[in-house]
Amino acid sequence: TALARPGVVRGVLHESADQAALFAPLAKAVYRPRTVGDVVQQVPAAIQTALTCPRGPVYVDIPTDLLARPAPPCLSWAVTRVAPHEDDVDRLVAELAAAERIVIWAGGGVVQADVAPELAAAAARLSAPVVTSWAARGVLPPAHPWLVGFPPHEPAVAELIAGADLMLAVGTGFDGTTTRNWTMRRPPRLACVNVDATELAKNYPPDVAVLGDAKRVLAAVAVRVPPRTAANPIADVRAAVQARLAADPSGPEPVRLLESIEAAIDDEVTVIADMAIPGYWWVGYGAVAGPRRLQYPMGWGTLGYALPASVGAATVRPVLALCGDGGLLMGVGELATLAQERLPVTVLVVDDGGYGMLRYDQQRLGDPHRGVDLYSPDWAQLGAAFGIPTQLVGDLGNPLQHALQQALSAGGPQLVVAAARLIPPLTTSPRWAD
Known part of the structure; x- marks a missing residue:
């Protein structure tokens, strides 16, 4: 990250005052090698740290002037399990x-x-x-x-x-x-x-x-x-939960969404859910086929996560990215990546014309809607601009199920847009007291 001069920010391209400090809150550990010998020792240590439970990302800060220097092979590490007493x-x-x-x-x-x-x-x-x-x-x-x-x-x-x-x-x-x-x-x-x-x-x-x-x-x-x-x-x-869902003020639409997704995906599909009302429903109530078949931005609540995350996940198995329109538009340029790499990602957008969760919060409190209604693009033209086949559906039941089945079986990037306004589930904090 810096042509090494300890304590001095020299103005190298992309250099920051303390880049490691920027990443420290995001990482399990931070390593800052400053010599070739440090790199040989610390890179394997960083990999071992990342892979040892509890696993997590690590940050390695290597000065750019070290990257082209010769070094002996150093990729050897061992991961052990912690034995209980x-x-x-x-x-x-x-x-x-x-x-x-x-x-x-x-x-x-x-x-x-x-x-x-x-x-x-x-x-x-x-x-x-x-x-x-x-x-x-x-x-x-x-x-x-x-x-x-x-x-x-x-x-x-x-x-x-x-x-x-x-x-x-x-x-x-x-x-x-x-x-x-x-x-x-x-x-x-x-x-x-x-x-x-x-x-x-x-x-x-x-x-x-x-x-x-x-x-x-x-x-x-x-x-x-x-x-x-x-x-x-x-x-x-399970019977009690199903009965409560049938009487929930959200109505039948969220359950129809879940049923359509469950009928369309197989056990190999990874669902990546955004911080959006359809994502909240799937994370709480959808049938998840196996470990790591659901990815979700736990903890931080990162809006706009699903589309860029699907780029990496799709290198392993097919992906259904479950998005709201507001979150998708935060990273809509990643549609170009899907198209360029021909990744097996079906992007399902539930379009409610804005930030539905925030709109629900304002409505629940009796506040006027401010900053929550968004302009929706012409989804068909947006998909066409990237060469991505696009289907528009107005029903979360059979039409959505058939559109998803067709998209997932086609392979490559696909876009499915369903127009619907959903009420969030009990798993969301505004409804914890319901």
Whole structure:
């Protein structure tokens, strides 16, 4: 980033005063090699740091005048799993054995640790329903007998959680969006498993804490805890949620959207949801086929995320980018990238003529609409400008389903635009009190 002169910003092209400081809040770690020897040591260390659970991005700041210098091969690293203390595992096993009604809360760490088989085995052994955070959606298949499949914001799910006498939380820090900013009732006993000490007791103090690899811990639970035969409440919970959705003031349109998407995609498609009302519905209620089949800007709420993120994801498998019109227009130039690279991305835009979530906030508060109504482009001409086949539909039912099926089967970039104004789901903060 700089032709090295410590403490001096010389004005090299693209140079900033402290670029590493800019990236530090975004990265798991920052490395600043200043010699070829530093590069040889720190680049493998950075890769190891990024790949060690909890995984995350790292930033490596290499001065530009080092990039062309000769260096020996240095790409060798090892990633190890953190072994839990056996005493902690013993306490966890004893706690689970003594509990009568157990619920499992699975966070994004279960995906990072690749523990789907162990999680499924533990749930069956404990007769424990599994609730997932946004980041863990898809860790169990939609039809798994112990998967709740709906967000904790739903009254029936919240009641299930509060009615347990022990919650086993794995790979989660209990963020604000999934806990209604930590106002949800929790069971009287809490056991947490996490590889990250800073996440282990950050928001809810656990009664039992196990620092270590979730794969090893859940494998022990699935073998050492005596098997339980508690009644399975999943069917009743799902029926209660479906009944509430049928009576929701949002009407039938969001459910029709979900059903059309579910009917159109197969297990290989990754859905990338933007911070938009259709994205909120899919993240909370859509059927996610497997781990990493849903990508969503958890935590920061980055509007306009879905389209640019789909560019990278589509190098691995086909993508459905689920967008609102406002968010899509923030990065609409990426349509050119899709066209140029012929990437298998179907962009679904639910066009409500503006920032629908902000419009809903203003309407709910009785405020006039300000800055929320946008000018929509001529979508057909926009798609044509990039050579992207475009379909316009006015119905979220069968017409949308057929348009998506046609687009996904065609391969390459496709644009589908559905005109609809949706009410946000209970998972969004303005409706937490509903």
